[in-house]
Amino acid sequence: MEDLKKRKMEDMGNNGQLSTQEELRSLLDPLAKPQLVDLLSRLGSQYPSIAEEIKSIASSDPVHRKLFVRGLAWNTTSETLCAAFRMHGEIEEGAVIYDKATGKSRGYGFITYKHMESTHSALRAPSKLIDGRMAVCNLACEGLSGSSTTPDLAQRKLYIGGLSPDVTSEMLLSYFGRHGEIEEGSVAYDKDTNESRGFGFVTYKTVEAAKKAIDDPQKILGGRTIIVKLADTNKGKPVQTQVPTAAVIPLAMAVAPGYPQLGKAHPNAASARYAYPQPVASYQASSFSSPAAVPAPYPTQPPIPYASVAAKKDPQGILPTAPMGMSGYPYYIGKQ
Known part of the structure; x- marks a missing residue:
C-alpha cells in the first residue's frame, strides 16, 4: 500500500513538473528577444548554476568566439598574433593567413578563444599595435561589416x-x-x-x-x-562607354584601281602616271540590317571620254588588261 501511494505521489510530481514547463514555454514564446535576454541575465546574476549553463550554451558554437584580425604587418607571425591577444583569455586557435603561391602573409589572420567572455573582452579594445602596425579585430562572422565600413x-x-x-x-x-x-x-x-x-x-x-x-x-x-x-574610399576605375556594334554603319568606298587605299600605300604608287577621276562614294546595301534602312544611292559622276591610247608596256612591267572593273576602269594584273 505504501509503495502504491509513493508511486502516485511521484506521478503527480512528474505531471506537475511537465505541466509547469509547458506553461512556462507558452508564456515565454510570445516574448521579444530583448525581454528574454533581460530575464535570463537577471536570473543568471542571481543563480550561478544558470549563469554557467548560459555560458556553456553560448560558447558551444565557435562562430561566437572567432575574431577576424586585419591590418597585420607582413612580418607578423602566428606566434606574435596570439601573444597580442592572449591578454584577453585562453586562445583555442590562432593563425596568420599566408598566400599559397608566394608564401607571404596576406595581412590578416584569425583568433578563436576558448570562452565567449574572452571574445567580448577583445572586442572592447579592437585596435592593437602589433609589430609596428595598428591591427583591428571584429567578429569573423561579420566579415568586413564592422566599424570599418x-x-x-x-x-x-x-x-x-x-x-x-x-x-x-x-x-x-x-x-x-x-x-x-x-x-x-x-x-x-x-x-x-x-x-x-x-x-x-x-x-x-x-x-x-x-x-x-x-x-x-x-x-x-x-x-x-x-x-x-x-x-x-570609393576609388575605382572609370567606366568606359562602348558604342554598340549595331550602331556603327560601315561605308564601302569604291576606289579606282591605281590609287592608294585608305590606311595603306599602293605598291606602285611611285610609278602611277594615270590621273583618273575619283568616283563619289556609294553606300552598299549589305551594310544595313534591313532593306528599309538602306538610304537612296548617291549619284556618281558621269564617265569622261578619253582618247584611245595604244597599249604599251609600263616601266614596271604592268599592262592594263580586261576585264573592266566595276568602276569603269580596267583591273591591273601582275607582271607579264
Whole structure:
C-alpha cells in the first residue's frame, strides 16, 4: 500500500513538473528577444548554476568566439598574433593567413578563444599595435561589416603622403594620436622589400578628430612636410562607354584601281602616271540590317571620254588588261 501511494505521489510530481514547463514555454514564446535576454541575465546574476549553463550554451558554437584580425604587418607571425591577444583569455586557435603561391602573409589572420567572455573582452579594445602596425579585430562572422565600413568612414579615413622612409607606423600613430583616438592606421610597406612606400593611412574613431588632423597647420613629420587629406574610399576605375556594334554603319568606298587605299600605300604608287577621276562614294546595301534602312544611292559622276591610247608596256612591267572593273576602269594584273 505504501509503495502504491509513493508511486502516485511521484506521478503527480512528474505531471506537475511537465505541466509547469509547458506553461512556462507558452508564456515565454510570445516574448521579444530583448525581454528574454533581460530575464535570463537577471536570473543568471542571481543563480550561478544558470549563469554557467548560459555560458556553456553560448560558447558551444565557435562562430561566437572567432575574431577576424586585419591590418597585420607582413612580418607578423602566428606566434606574435596570439601573444597580442592572449591578454584577453585562453586562445583555442590562432593563425596568420599566408598566400599559397608566394608564401607571404596576406595581412590578416584569425583568433578563436576558448570562452565567449574572452571574445567580448577583445572586442572592447579592437585596435592593437602589433609589430609596428595598428591591427583591428571584429567578429569573423561579420566579415568586413564592422566599424570599418560604417557610412562615415569616408570622413574618418585619412591619406598621409610625402612620408620620409625613416617614418615608422609607431611614429605615424604617435604623431596623429594627438588629434583623437585612432581606430586603424599604418605606413604602407612594400611586400617584397618591406620598405616604406612613402605614404600611409590613419582612420580615426570620430569625424571631428579627422577634421582636426586636416585643419592642423603644422604638418611636418620626419623632417618633411606631409600631405594630409581624406582618403578616397570609393576609388575605382572609370567606366568606359562602348558604342554598340549595331550602331556603327560601315561605308564601302569604291576606289579606282591605281590609287592608294585608305590606311595603306599602293605598291606602285611611285610609278602611277594615270590621273583618273575619283568616283563619289556609294553606300552598299549589305551594310544595313534591313532593306528599309538602306538610304537612296548617291549619284556618281558621269564617265569622261578619253582618247584611245595604244597599249604599251609600263616601266614596271604592268599592262592594263580586261576585264573592266566595276568602276569603269580596267583591273591591273601582275607582271607579264
